[in-house]
Amino acid sequence: MKSFIFILLVVFSFVSQTVAAAPCATPAKTLKLATLAPEGTGMYKGLVAVQTKIKAQTQGCVDVQLYGGGSAGDEKDVVRKMRIGQLHGAALTGVGLGQIEPEIRVLELPFLFKDYAKVDSTYGQLKPYFEQKLNEKGFQLLGWAEVGFVQIFSNKPIKSRADLSGMKMWMWEGDALAQAMYESLKVVPVPLAVTDVLTSLQTGLIDGCYAPPLGAIAFQWPTKTKFVTKVDLVMGTGALILANSVWQTLAPAEQTIVKAVISEEAKGMVAQSRTDNQQSMTALQSMGLQIVTLTPEAQTELESISKEVATKLVGKLYPQPILDKTLALAGPR
Incomplete structure (x- = not known):
C-alpha cells in the first residue's frame, strides 16, 4: 500500500511539473510593437500596460517587446518592417495606416469633425469597414488610438x-x-x-x-x-494593429486575450490623449x-x-x- 501511494505521489509530481512547465497551447512568442510615441507619453504608458496585461493573462505565453520614440524608424520604415516580419505590430498615425490602406485617410480630411462626439460616433460606425479593409491587406485593427x-x-x-x-x-x-x-x-x-x-x-x-x-x-x-x-x-487618427502573419500563430484563447487587452487599453489611450492635449495647450503658453x-x-x-x-x-x-x-x-x- 505504501509503495502504491509512493508511486501515485511520484506520478502526481511529474504531471504537475509538466503542466507547470508547459502551460502554452502554442510555443511561447514575443510580439514586437513599434510606436513614434516617446517614453513617458500617454500612448507609450498605454502600450506598457498592454505589455504587462498580455503577459500576465497569457501566463507568459505571449510577451510584448516595445520599440518607442521612433527607435524602429519612421512610420514608413515600421510598415516595411511589419511586412517582412521584423516587427509584428504598431501604434500608427493616419500616415502609417495610409501606407497600408489609403482609404483610412478619409478620416483625416481637413475640418471634418467639429467635436469629439462626432469623432467617436463616426469611428465607431466605420470600424467594421476598416477592420475588413485592413484584414484584406494583412493586418488586424485592434483599436483606434487617435493622436488629437x-x-x-x-x-x-x-x-x-x-x-x-x-x-x-x-x-x-x-x-x-x-x-x-x-x-x-x-x-x-x-x-x-x-x-x-x-x-x-x-x-x-x-x-x-x-x-x-x-x-x-x-x-x-x-x-x-x-x-x-x-x-x-x-x-489626427491612429490605431493599434497587428500583422495577420503573427496573429494566426496565436492560439484562439491568446487571440481573445490580446484583442480584449489592446481594445480596452486603446480606449484609455484616447481618453488620456484628449486630457493631455487640452493640458498641453496651457503648457505651450508657459x-x-x-x-x-x-x-x-x-x-x-x-x-x-x-x-x-x-x-x-x-x-x-x-x-x-x-x-x-x-x-x-x-x-x-
Whole structure:
C-alpha cells in the first residue's frame, strides 16, 4: 500500500511539473510593437500596460517587446518592417495606416469633425469597414488610438488663410493628403521624416509644422517655434494593429486575450490623449508660445478648403462612396 501511494505521489509530481512547465497551447512568442510615441507619453504608458496585461493573462505565453520614440524608424520604415516580419505590430498615425490602406485617410480630411462626439460616433460606425479593409491587406485593427486635433506651429503669427501662402511647412514624406491640403492653401511643402522636423525648424529649412499639442511637445517642436494657431485643422487618427502573419500563430484563447487587452487599453489611450492635449495647450503658453485664435470669418475662410481637398483625393486615396458615408456620419461643422 505504501509503495502504491509512493508511486501515485511520484506520478502526481511529474504531471504537475509538466503542466507547470508547459502551460502554452502554442510555443511561447514575443510580439514586437513599434510606436513614434516617446517614453513617458500617454500612448507609450498605454502600450506598457498592454505589455504587462498580455503577459500576465497569457501566463507568459505571449510577451510584448516595445520599440518607442521612433527607435524602429519612421512610420514608413515600421510598415516595411511589419511586412517582412521584423516587427509584428504598431501604434500608427493616419500616415502609417495610409501606407497600408489609403482609404483610412478619409478620416483625416481637413475640418471634418467639429467635436469629439462626432469623432467617436463616426469611428465607431466605420470600424467594421476598416477592420475588413485592413484584414484584406494583412493586418488586424485592434483599436483606434487617435493622436488629437492638429494645430499649426510657426515662427510668424497666422491669423488668416493669406498668412499661410508661401510659407515653407513640413509635410510628412509621401503624404498625399497633406500635399493636397497645402496646394489649396498655397503653402510650400517641405517633405521630411518626422525625426528631421526639429533640426529643420532650427536651421530655418521650414517655417512651421503641424501636430496635436501633446505630440509637438513630445518631439520638442515648440522649442523652435513662437506661435501656435488653434484651428483644429485635422483630427489626427491612429490605431493599434497587428500583422495577420503573427496573429494566426496565436492560439484562439491568446487571440481573445490580446484583442480584449489592446481594445480596452486603446480606449484609455484616447481618453488620456484628449486630457493631455487640452493640458498641453496651457503648457505651450508657459513655454512662451503665443496662442493665435482666428476670428470667425478667418476660420470660415480656412475651412473653405475642406470640400476642395476631399474632392481632389477621390480616386487617389479613397472612392466616392466611402467619402460620402464619412461626410454624412461626421455631419456639418
